[in-house]
Amino acid sequence: SVNPDLASERQTASFSVEKLTAWLDGGAEYTRMRRAVVQAIESDPVFSTENQYFQSQNERYEAAVRKAVHLQKKMHEMGWTDNSPEFKYIYRAVSGDIAFLLHRIFMRSITVLGSDKQIAKWIPLATQYQLIGSYAQTELGHGTYLQGLETTAVFDITTQEFILNTPKISAMKWWPGDMGRSATHTVVFAQLYIHGKCYGVHPFIVQIRSLQDHSLCPGITAGDIGPKMSFEHADNGFLMLQNVRVPRENMLNKFCEVQPDGTYVRRGSQQINYFTMTTVRISLISDEVVMPLMKACTIAVRYSVVRRQSTLKPGEQEAKILDYQTQQEKLLPQVAAAYAFHFTNNYLQELYNRGYSEIQRKNFDMLPELHALSSGFKAIITQFCTSAVEICLRACGGHGYSLLSGLPSLYTKILASCIYEGENTILLLQTARFLIKCFKAAKAGQPIPPSVTYLAAVKLGKCPARNKLDFLSPHIYTEAYEHMAIRLISSTAAKLQDLIQSGIKKYDAWNQCTVQLAQAAKAHCHYITVKNFAETVEKLEPKAGIQTIMKHLCDLFALHGIFSNAGAFLHDGYISGAQMDMVTASYLDLLPVIRKDAVPLVDAFDFTDKNLNSALGSYDGQVYQRLYEWAQKSPTNKQVSPAYEKYLKPLLHNTLSKL
């Protein structure tokens, strides 16, 4: 039975939860498909995550491999393929806890970087799991800065082989997933040397384990890098190469080839490589970043209407904690952010699809914009959502800190997204470089990409809002964000120029502006997010009450951003102190309004209890009962600890005398 405190929240929804879910899914037919996939996975006991919070790294790994192998069977049974529309729901359904994700990256890298001949050789082997692939790029000493990789691949003309080596410890491959214990093959990125000359980093297919008995191949040292904050199921590995020889054909050579005589030939555009990174960064936003936040919001909001604490009105029953303004102010902006970034993701997907079709027509014009946006958005969305999950965790007090709440593992996992696929600060600076370039071009009257045309427009000097209700107009707050972004970009561009004109070297000047450049890049992405949210709401038909609540959320997201970054808007007086008070008033006024729909808003994310795997967040709100039931399953309760016989008993029976 559903806890009445949670049930009552659902009776007063101002909109149809089912319709909102369908809209988020992109149509009711997708909701049906997603639910069917989730149902198929969750009803299969092999995919159970029931004891996940109690498992060791070894147990998690074993479970992840078991699931990955079983998934092949399941897909066969269900008639799903890697290209069928169901595929994208599988990852959500298994909650990401599955092996062989790098096997897919292995395959993609061959598809993108390999010749037709290489694709014809390796892809069928990989598809049929006659090998297990990995992707060995990152080293102990180098991450985001790929040019610095130290692994070497020297071409030996006499044998027509590349000789791969790990020349020093910092060159050891470190972190690649599926490599520590599973992979038989991997793509190794190494500095190519021919006749003593370095040609930069290139990819090589290297076998690391025997296909017969899984023993390490000659010259290979490999293993697991040990415990991490999360991803216990993944065998992130290390790899050392000692004179490992691979045939000339194993260098992926769609874009460059070493000919038998050692001649190095480059062909085609390298720009497509950027596109690969862009693809990965955009593709991770939905599943790895926005979805964990949606889960965290679901857990925290449901718990906050079940948890009662202290009295709000003297003499009354203890209040639901979501009735406190401070709790609303913690959680509701995070719910708004989950929606905001869901829509940003749609925006990026569209942009990406357009870019992709242009590229297929050999038009690479959109690449810089796509690269800049995907970098900046990867950075701000991962950063924002990580903080948001932490806020949700802390908003649940002590119980949020229990693994059984599900929140700690959401947090420790999403945190990694700030680090992988490009360190966020470096990504923001890449976006900033693009913005500064566009800003200069705009000033010079040159054409600039659509997402930055606002840099060319002349703007009002002051915000025209006259009362707090004006701040519920999307054009008022969108323009405020636009103004703020322009100001930060233009003032940093000016500082950069001043420094250079004062005689400081260009690279020093750049370094001295990087704190502000990163701020400018964030401001740009924040502006686009607000603008896109507002436009999304505008396009909605006013049916089933969805538009009204989405408008509230959009307002909340925008005003929360102004309230929390007040300095950026007040700095040049675009928003005055008095107007900031109006922002604050409107912002705080929105909280109790949205609070009424808080539970329906998270219900619409449509996570099953199994998917949430949270004692606090289940649909029925039986929080305390479930915490108690789950705790009893803990291995700490399965045996009498040897500590009693060894230490406690002697202590209690003899006291200090024998010590």
Next chain:
Amino acid sequence: SVNPDLASERQTASFSVEKLTAWLDGGAEYTRMRRAVVQAIESDPVFSTENQYFQSQNERYEAAVRKAVHLQKKMHEMGWTDNSPEFKYIYRAVSGDIAFLLHRIFMRSITVLGSDKQIAKWIPLATQYQLIGSYAQTELGHGTYLQGLETTAVFDITTQEFILNTPKISAMKWWPGDMGRSATHTVVFAQLYIHGKCYGVHPFIVQIRSLQDHSLCPGITAGDIGPKMSFEHADNGFLMLQNVRVPRENMLNKFCEVQPDGTYVRRGSQQINYFTMTTVRISLISDEVVMPLMKACTIAVRYSVVRRQSTLKPGEQEAKILDYQTQQEKLLPQVAAAYAFHFTNNYLQELYNRGYSEIQRKNFDMLPELHALSSGFKAIITQFCTSAVEICLRACGGHGYSLLSGLPSLYTKILASCIYEGENTILLLQTARFLIKCFKAAKAGQPIPPSVTYLAAVKLGKCPARNKLDFLSPHIYTEAYEHMAIRLISSTAAKLQDLIQSGIKKYDAWNQCTVQLAQAAKAHCHYITVKNFAETVEKLEPKAGIQTIMKHLCDLFALHGIFSNAGAFLHDGYISGAQMDMVTASYLDLLPVIRKDAVPLVDAFDFTDKNLNSALGSYDGQVYQRLYEWAQKSPTNKQVSPAYEKYLKPLLHNTLSKL
């Protein structure tokens, strides 16, 4: 041998690290004593934390008990007692990973809340470990709000006993440390009922496990609450009571007693109870909050001069990442904060000591101020330091995410400090209540406590700074903080009054102001922190270069706060946009200055390698070597996973045919 990249950083220190360490310790004699304690503990293999990152919750618990029992022996050997000056260094030396901490709380609660007779009975038993104590306050359904506890203790006149019960699942005791598997006794907080009338929450000593065989006593259900984000070593427990009877003498009765005929007698001041909470909140700041931040800074700063990535100047060697402005801007404010809060802790200790001696003279006047400050500072310091540790973790990129860096466990542990000993938002609102009261008193010309006298003073309307160097004057920035705090307190007081005058009920008005009240409380504590840092620096003799670097850190801490909360200073024009640019310039200028001393500044915290337990942070900077050595010790490398025979081999050998 020390990595030359780290060694070179130490050669250019602008001050004597040893002198700074001694000053932080409160004198060289304390440094010597601390090192002797650390040496005694670390040289004893029983206290080793070598494999900690690989251990399960069960193994961590067993180790914590082993250490706690062994510590008794060690203390005896070394001639240390609970009251000797060495005692406070033991916790640091064992890195907190030790059992029976709640046994001490058990003893303290009896000392504070028990009668002389009760003390005489229980304290010797506890001191000699003839029992193991715990402290059962928090319930599944109630944490910070103690009045809401649901456990009952009904007085039975006929047998002269209290009958304790857990009337519903939410009343189950949940979280108490040392209770899940170790404790034989605990202090249970329960609602006292006599003749059907409730007298509120009172403490009762209850035996929960047999002293003979450790089995649960009749009517007791108890166990471990399962996995948490950290504190794997602690057996946080649950406890259910079913008609558990304890004699009348087991209610701790210094302040109130139930007489044999059921008459309830209250005696003495209850105010002292507040003082206990104050004691705990102040005592945790140093060891549980500031020290983890110091460790995180040590690890991140050392790693940032060993890690080289990308080129800063074209054609040069890859740069140390600490030479990038963005990395400096991440880490150096955290180093400054570690110092700032170390000094705040000294300030609070002094205030506490003064308060304590007043109380011993039966003068309770200082209690409200002490309570308000300890609440507010507990909240802002835990909040600030938790964010700071997270910044340090993320600033180390992927390797920071490895448990072997030591940073994840620092983070997951310090995060708990935001939740335990009072939820931070609730604490801030208690501080705010005090501030609003004092503000009103000041306006009415009534006397107010020393820490808030600034609320009575009339202040300048504008910041007088005219160039960026002016912002390196402590009185300029201290006054800016002061002004900001007054503004937030007074404007929130005004809003509160307006709402009440407009007819809104007092409790509703309060709730509608809580977001701003919490901000005001933070502003007050931030101001006191800056002021105290500046005063501490001022009092320093300009010897050994310590004053100069401390002044830089103080400036950095203060300007970082203005830079990051610009809106609060710009709001009413106290600081203008042009002045904010000066703040930013001075702030960014300080980074490369302090960066030169970054390593000496963290060396001065004087952590041993064993204490840091970090592959990234060791004194010798052999980062990559150590990561590799430690990873090899992981249980994931100790065996061939059964996953190979079970899943991988069938997959690779048969491909999909048999699936």
